[in-house]
Amino acid sequence: MTEATMIGAGLLAGTAVGTWPDLAAATETVAPARRVEPGAPLDREQWTRALDRAKEWFPDLSALDF
Structure with a gap:
């Protein structure tokens, strides 16, 4: 999986619109x-x-102090 952020956003969006009942099911x-x-x-x-x-x-x- 090269785009973990994209996958996470998709799972959250799908959960929000009802594709999955909850985040556990989405993951x-x-x-x-x-x-x-x-x-x-x-x-x-x-x-x-x-x-x-x-x-x-x-x-x-x-000049920066890390």
Whole structure:
């Protein structure tokens, strides 16, 4: 499923106009092709170093505090 937002909006709209009696029934019509779980835990130190490097690429971003 490449457009999860579109599917969700369609399910809500269909429920609102009576295509399905409730959201639970609507969601039974959709089955994800695969499920993606988070991988490695966040390495905050590595993230901070990458952010510092990225700030050098665009000087205007250096003033921002993430």
